[in-house]
Amino acid sequence: MYGTKNVNPFSDNNETNSGNDQIAVEIIERFSKVLNEIFIPIYDLTILMQKNEPPIVYYRFPTIGHTWSFFMNCEKLITESQKKYGETFTLYVFGELVTITGKDMLYEVLNKNEFSFHEGSESQLLIYNVLPYAAKNINKPIKILRTFFKINLSNVMHILHQNTSNAINTYIGECADPKVINEPNELLLKIIVKVAANVIFGEECGQYEDVLDIFENFTYLTIKILFVPKILCFIHPWLHEQAVSFPLRYISKHRTVISSRIKPIIKKRFEEKKKLGDAWIAPSDALQLGLDDPEIAPDLNPNKVDYNLIIDTIVLFIFAAMSSTSRFSSYILYELAKRKEYWEKLYQEAQEINKQCNGKLKSEDLAKMVKLDSFIKETSRLSNNLLSMPRKCIYKSHYTLVDGYQIPSDRTVYLNVIDVCHDEKLQGQNPKEFNAYRHNSSATKLDRSFLIFGRGKHACPGRYFAVNMMKLLFNEIILKYNIKPANEKIEPRNYIGCLIGPLKGGVVFENRN
């Protein structure tokens, strides 16, 4: 029954402190024991009388709860808690109780309306504080994004390919002598921003350096704020939100710059459409999809366009697209640099496909890149966060999971995705080891064993774009360069709290021939 077994998952480490530290720890421990003995049973009792909540993992220090171990070694905290309490349990982190569910229960949480994606998601912080016009009716921008991926992606593949090639030439270029790229994360972000800006924003606008700078800065900052420890949440979550979203709100007056760039383009498009009528060929970008919505742009009148909503939709698009795609691309680049044993086969595949399509890749050619697809899928599988896809329980009093545990209203539930990634039944033999050929379906396919793009009704609508973007990028890199880690001892993946942190270390590029 919940909260009654005061088991300490970290008891093995208790003896490592010495001297004054040891005394200090003992004093705090004694003090906290007294507090625990007073408060925990009272809390336990009140809850027990009401519901069968998931067990709260034992913690030593009141207020701090599991925050320290969550931050320092989240993987160990989760694994040991799971061993002792089962797959559903509760932690006390940054002043808040959060419940963790494992591989058997997480699909229920993902699929039930009683668990809100929008209220649970960390990105809400960004959306409400920085994109207020999108936040007012979030379904509108999401619908534009979904439509874009449904109808436009294959139409823009040749543009994406061309832009990827150009961006690689610009940012990596000829490497007759070995060239060390010390910050491959930044390089990949630059390439992806340039490529994606064209198809999202329109070719005319995607060329403006000031706009590209905004997208880049915005993505950097949004990645950074995800890793800021939520210390201020001990006082109130609102304070944390205000502090981390502060720099984003003032980022180079993004609204003014983007607005000054899109207004003339929108005006020109309306004029051409009026003049040419049905003969006008609409550009295949997300900007145009926004303009096709009569609520956003009524009567082809530039003065009536809801520019704020268009700008927020574009920034949301960029934020959603850039941060994850560039982060995952950097993990793939490192794996590729490290794992020479895969090169031969990947190179052969790239050459054959390139020959068949005369160097002009279309959607169907990308579908043929099965080996590269598997390599991308395996890298992503092993580059997942430990916990992911938070949901807030919005059911009136509590929601009862199939395992009988009752999740109280307002509780955030995190999904233990690493439990899925490391499960032998789901992943096959040696699930913690890299084996690119363990997969027999594409990285875009949503299934129980692969949760990188989520599942259920909020599953990532940008996954085809992301995977195709990565295929274009690495197909080009494989054909053009030999790569190796700048430092033989490349740093393994590191976690910051429950999130996988950016990889560190340079990569050396050299022309293949």
Ligand code: HEM
């Ligand atoms: C490697 C790249 C990417 C990864 C790993 C990724 C991952 C995810 C995941 C896990 C979710 C589900 C979140 C949840 O259920 O809590 C999600 C949702 C979403 N993703 Fe992605 N994503 C990627 C690229 C993209 C791209 C390129 C876009 C394009 C704009 C995009 C747009 C979105 C949007 C709009 C949602 C929310 C959908 C909704 O509200 O229903 N993502 N993504």
